[in-house]
Amino acid sequence: MKSKTNTLHTARLKNNCPTCFGTDGLEITFTQNEKETPLFKKPDATIEHTLFCHTCKNSIYPVNWTEDIERVFDYNKKIAETNKQYLKVKPLFYILVVVAIVLVAAVVYVLIPKI
Template sequence: MITNHSLHTAKIKNNCPECFANDGLEFSFTQNENSQKLFTKADKKIVEKLYCSSCNTQIFPVSWDDDIERVYEYNKKQVIPKKTSLRLTSLGYIVVLISIVVVAALVYGVIYLSFFQ
């Protein structure tokens, strides 16, 4: 199951390139996380979106002006992404522990039988 985590959102005071309103722009930075039964892993890619709530449209980088670009660079530095390493869930830890116990029992059984025969 893929979940979408919001890393950072910021309302900005710049004018919208579409409707020229100055109070509806919002940057959002999100990161997808793939959750399985045994582990979770976050994607490396961070999805960046500029949305205008006045005209209800997404503003793409092609129509950004220099001021919006500067505010974008500032807000991008504020984003702290989730670690992309593999993290085990509680079920994953249980499976790993049971596997270790089974392998240890098999090794012990083989060693015990080889010495006492």
């Protein structure tokens, strides 16, 4: 099973960094993992986030966030959650379903005596 990470939303913030107090370096990124098997693709229900300051080159963890950063985070999280959950079926799944239906029909045809 392969796993792939998709970036849902990235935004540059104008808030002060809690570490270096710079106003132009904060960037928040929302990502979502997607599981891929030979039969289907399905994204995880959880959306992960990272807040990184390009000025001081540090990750800012939620413990250090100010109220302003939390407000902007909530706004951007609503934007990132616009992607819905889905289940994308691959062609191999359809082939297996058709083969199963044909096998069941053949078994029923052979086992039921003709009247």
